[in-house]
Amino acid sequence: MSTVISRTKTSAPGGRRSARPDRSAWAFLLPFVALFAFTFVLPLGYAVYQSLLKPIRSGPLGLGPATVGFAGLDNYSLALQQSAFLESFARVLLFGIVQIPVMLLLATALALALDTVSNRWAGVLRAAYFLPYGVPGVIASILWGFLYVPGVSPLVDLLGRIGLAPDFLGYDNVLWSIANIVIWEFAGYNMLVIVAQLKAIPQELYEAARIDGAGQWQTALRIKLPLARPALVLTGVFSIIGTLQLFAEPLIIKPLTPAVSSSYTPNLSAYTEAFANNNIYLAAAESVILALVASVLSFGFLSLVNRKERRDAR
Amino acid sequence: MDTPTPSRRAVLRWGTGAAAALTAAPALTACGQTVGAARTTRQEPTRRGQKVKLVFWTWVPMQKTVDLWNRTHPGIQVEMQAIPANVQGGYQKMHSSLAAGNPPDLAQVEYHELPGFMLVNGLTDLSAYGADKLRDSYVPWQWKQGVFDGRVYTIPQASGPMGLFYRRDLFPQWGIETPATWAEFEKAARVVKARGGGARICAFAPNQPSWFAAMCWQRGARWVRTEGDTWVVDMNDDLSREVADYWARMVRDDLVFVEPDMSSAWYRHVQTGQISAWVGPQWGDALLRGNAPGTKGKWRVAQLPQWKAGQNASANWGGSSTAILQGSRHPREALQFAHWINTDRQAVDLNIGVGYGWPAAAGILRGSALDRPDPFFGGQRYNDVFAASDRAIDTSWKWSPTTDADFAQLQDAFGAAIASDGALASTLAGAQKSTVDNLLAKGLKARSAR
Known part of the structure; x- marks a missing residue:
C-alpha cells in the first residue's frame, strides 16, 4: 500500500504539468505506433479472433460448402488435450534449461576473453565469432544437417574411424544436435551484446581496481561480470523467447530423421496444424498459447532478476 | 489521485476503440464467411487476339513439356513454377495461396490429397467447363480419383504401380533368387546381411x-x-x-537400414550397393537413374513380392493430378492445358522422361517412351512389369480428407x-x-x- 501512495504523490505534479497531451510527442510516436499496430497488434488480434472460430460442414460426407462459426474456447481445449503439443513445450523447456546457460556461458567467456586481448586481434576475433549470426538459420541447419548425416558427413566418418559412432540424428541426440546449431548461430551475437556492455564500463573502475591490487581474474569476476548484468539479462530474455519459438532448425532437420516429429516444437506444431492439417483455427489457438507462455516466462525471468537486484541493492 | 491524466485517458479510449473495431469488424462477416479459398473460379472474357497467361505449380521438372505447349499454343502461355514436393512445402504453399486468394491456375495435387482440397473448397468444379466429355481419354480408376458427388474436380496425371527394383549383379553373388513372396524376401534379407559385408536388402523408411x-x-x-x-x-x-x-521383425533383426528414403544417406547407400533392392513405385526409375548413374545396367525390376505364392496383388504409391485451383480466372484454357499435358503423345513422352509416373491417359502405353528396353535396367522392358502391376491394383482403396x-x-x-x-x-x-x-x-x- 505504502508504495502506491508514495507513487501517486510523486506523479501528481507531473500530471498537472502536462494537462494537455503534447501534440509533438504524438507526432514523434506516430511512426512507431503505426508500425506497432500494423505488424504486431493487428496480427495478434486477428490470431486471437481466428482461434475462436471453427468450420461448420454440410453436404454429403461434409464435402459440401462449409461456413465458419464461433467455437468459443473449443480450439484451446483441443490444443491442450493434444499430448504431442504439451510434450513440445516440455521439449523446448528442457532444451532451454540446457542450451541457454551453455550458450550464455560461452558468450560471456568469449566476451571477457576478447576484452582482455589486444585491440588489433579483438576486431578480427569479434568478427569471426559473430560471423555465424550472418548465416540464416535455414542455411546453418542445412550445413549442419550435412555434417550429421552418416555416409555423407566427414565428421561422422572421422569419428567412426577412431572408434566412435555418434548418431547425431538419433532419437535421444537430435535435440542436442539442434542445440549445437543454435549455439553456433547465436553465441557470437550474444557475445557482441555483452562486449558492448563491457565497453561502456568506465576505465576509472579498472584503474581503481588495479590500485586496490585486483588481478585480471578478480577484475573480471568482481567488476566486469556484475556490470555486464543488464546485457546478460537482455540476452537471457531474448534466448528464452527464441527457444520457445524454435522452428527453422527442426523443420530443416526433420526430413533427415524420423526423430523430429511434426509437432517437435510448439511453433512447428502450429505450422503443421495450419498448413499440413489445414486447421488455421487450431493453429491460431496454439500460437496464442505459445505467446502467453513466452510472455509469462520472459516476464517471470525479468521479475525474478529484478527482485534479486532489489534484494542485492538493499 | 482519482482521475488519470487526460493523455492517459485518451490513450485508453484509443486502445479500447481500436480493440473494439478489431473484433467487431470481422465478427460481422464471420457468419457468411466460407472455409478455405478466398476467391472462386470465374471465366474472364478475353478479347480476340489477347494472350492468356496461366501459372502452373508442379514439383515434377516438366519445363520441356511446358515449352512445347507454349511453342504450339501461342494464344495460351503457361508459366511453370517449380515448388517443393508435396508436404515438404508444396501443399503448404497452395493452401496459403488459396486462403490469400492468389492461387496459381494449375497445380499438381496427389490423389490422396484431393479429399483434403475438397474440404477447403480448393478445386474448381470442372464439370461446369465440360470436363465430363474427356473421361474416355483416361484410365477409369485414375479418373475416378477426381470425381466427387458425380462432378469432376481434377484431371488425372499419373499413378505409381509398385514393383521390386533389385540389383541383378549382386543377388546371384550372394546366391539369392529373386524373391516372389514376402517370406522369400525375408530369407533373402537374412542372406544379404550374412554375406553382404555390411549391405542390407533395403531400407525401412519410418518417414x-x-x-x-x-x-x-x-x-x-x-x-x-x-x-x-x-x-x-x-x-x-x-x-x-x-x-x-x-x-x-525386419527392423528388429537388423535386416534393413532404418533411414528416410530418397534422402542423401539413402542415395549414398543406393550408389554404393549397400542397398540392393527397393520396394518402390514405377516413378522411382527416374530417381535411381538420376541419383545413382554409376549403377547403370545393374538394376532389374520384378513383380512385387506376394503374401501367398501364386497371388497377384499389387499396390499403388503416389499418383498425381493436374488440378485447377479455386480462384482461376481462365478455367477453360487451364482445362485445355491440363488435358493436353496428360494425353498428348509428345507431352506424355517428355513427362515420362522426367519420371512423372505411370500415365493416366488411356491406351497411350503402346509405342510410348515406356514401351522400350532400357539400358539402365540392362535392356529389360521393365515397364511391362509395371503394366502388369498396374492391372493388379485393387482400385477400391479410399483416402481420408x-x-x-x-x-x-x-x-x-x-x-x-x-x-x-x-x-x-x-x-x-x-x-x-x-x-x-x-x-x-x-x-x-x-x-x-x-
Missing part, C-alpha cells in the same frame, strides 16, 4: 507412411470407408498389423516406436484414433471401425 499404406493396400487392408455420411477408419485391422509386424495430418502422426509414431521397442503394430491403434480425431476436428462425422 514414409504412404509407402506403408501401399504395403497394407497390397495386403488387402482398407483404411478408410464411408457409411452414410460418416467416415469409418480401419487402420488397426489384422492385415495392417500383419504388415507392421513383418517390417518390425485428413491424410496429411494422419500421415504426419503415423510417421511420428513410427519414429517413436523404432526408437523404443520397435513394435510398429502397436502404433496403429493410436494412428486410427488420431485419424478419427482429425476428421472430427474438421467438423466431420467419423468413427473407428473397431
Whole structure:
C-alpha cells in the first residue's frame, strides 16, 4: 500500500504539468505506433479472433460448402488435450534449461576473453565469432544437417574411424544436435551484446581496481561480470523467447530423421496444424498459447532478476 | 489521485476503440464467411487476339513439356513454377495461396490429397467447363480419383504401380533368387546381411507412411470407408498389423537400414550397393537413374513380392493430378492445358522422361517412351512389369480428407516406436484414433471401425 501512495504523490505534479497531451510527442510516436499496430497488434488480434472460430460442414460426407462459426474456447481445449503439443513445450523447456546457460556461458567467456586481448586481434576475433549470426538459420541447419548425416558427413566418418559412432540424428541426440546449431548461430551475437556492455564500463573502475591490487581474474569476476548484468539479462530474455519459438532448425532437420516429429516444437506444431492439417483455427489457438507462455516466462525471468537486484541493492 | 491524466485517458479510449473495431469488424462477416479459398473460379472474357497467361505449380521438372505447349499454343502461355514436393512445402504453399486468394491456375495435387482440397473448397468444379466429355481419354480408376458427388474436380496425371527394383549383379553373388513372396524376401534379407559385408536388402523408411499404406493396400487392408455420411477408419485391422509386424521383425533383426528414403544417406547407400533392392513405385526409375548413374545396367525390376505364392496383388504409391485451383480466372484454357499435358503423345513422352509416373491417359502405353528396353535396367522392358502391376491394383482403396495430418502422426509414431521397442503394430491403434480425431476436428462425422 505504502508504495502506491508514495507513487501517486510523486506523479501528481507531473500530471498537472502536462494537462494537455503534447501534440509533438504524438507526432514523434506516430511512426512507431503505426508500425506497432500494423505488424504486431493487428496480427495478434486477428490470431486471437481466428482461434475462436471453427468450420461448420454440410453436404454429403461434409464435402459440401462449409461456413465458419464461433467455437468459443473449443480450439484451446483441443490444443491442450493434444499430448504431442504439451510434450513440445516440455521439449523446448528442457532444451532451454540446457542450451541457454551453455550458450550464455560461452558468450560471456568469449566476451571477457576478447576484452582482455589486444585491440588489433579483438576486431578480427569479434568478427569471426559473430560471423555465424550472418548465416540464416535455414542455411546453418542445412550445413549442419550435412555434417550429421552418416555416409555423407566427414565428421561422422572421422569419428567412426577412431572408434566412435555418434548418431547425431538419433532419437535421444537430435535435440542436442539442434542445440549445437543454435549455439553456433547465436553465441557470437550474444557475445557482441555483452562486449558492448563491457565497453561502456568506465576505465576509472579498472584503474581503481588495479590500485586496490585486483588481478585480471578478480577484475573480471568482481567488476566486469556484475556490470555486464543488464546485457546478460537482455540476452537471457531474448534466448528464452527464441527457444520457445524454435522452428527453422527442426523443420530443416526433420526430413533427415524420423526423430523430429511434426509437432517437435510448439511453433512447428502450429505450422503443421495450419498448413499440413489445414486447421488455421487450431493453429491460431496454439500460437496464442505459445505467446502467453513466452510472455509469462520472459516476464517471470525479468521479475525474478529484478527482485534479486532489489534484494542485492538493499 | 482519482482521475488519470487526460493523455492517459485518451490513450485508453484509443486502445479500447481500436480493440473494439478489431473484433467487431470481422465478427460481422464471420457468419457468411466460407472455409478455405478466398476467391472462386470465374471465366474472364478475353478479347480476340489477347494472350492468356496461366501459372502452373508442379514439383515434377516438366519445363520441356511446358515449352512445347507454349511453342504450339501461342494464344495460351503457361508459366511453370517449380515448388517443393508435396508436404515438404508444396501443399503448404497452395493452401496459403488459396486462403490469400492468389492461387496459381494449375497445380499438381496427389490423389490422396484431393479429399483434403475438397474440404477447403480448393478445386474448381470442372464439370461446369465440360470436363465430363474427356473421361474416355483416361484410365477409369485414375479418373475416378477426381470425381466427387458425380462432378469432376481434377484431371488425372499419373499413378505409381509398385514393383521390386533389385540389383541383378549382386543377388546371384550372394546366391539369392529373386524373391516372389514376402517370406522369400525375408530369407533373402537374412542372406544379404550374412554375406553382404555390411549391405542390407533395403531400407525401412519410418518417414514414409504412404509407402506403408501401399504395403497394407497390397495386403488387402482398407483404411478408410464411408457409411452414410460418416467416415469409418480401419487402420488397426489384422492385415495392417500383419504388415507392421513383418517390417518390425525386419527392423528388429537388423535386416534393413532404418533411414528416410530418397534422402542423401539413402542415395549414398543406393550408389554404393549397400542397398540392393527397393520396394518402390514405377516413378522411382527416374530417381535411381538420376541419383545413382554409376549403377547403370545393374538394376532389374520384378513383380512385387506376394503374401501367398501364386497371388497377384499389387499396390499403388503416389499418383498425381493436374488440378485447377479455386480462384482461376481462365478455367477453360487451364482445362485445355491440363488435358493436353496428360494425353498428348509428345507431352506424355517428355513427362515420362522426367519420371512423372505411370500415365493416366488411356491406351497411350503402346509405342510410348515406356514401351522400350532400357539400358539402365540392362535392356529389360521393365515397364511391362509395371503394366502388369498396374492391372493388379485393387482400385477400391479410399483416402481420408485428413491424410496429411494422419500421415504426419503415423510417421511420428513410427519414429517413436523404432526408437523404443520397435513394435510398429502397436502404433496403429493410436494412428486410427488420431485419424478419427482429425476428421472430427474438421467438423466431420467419423468413427473407428473397431
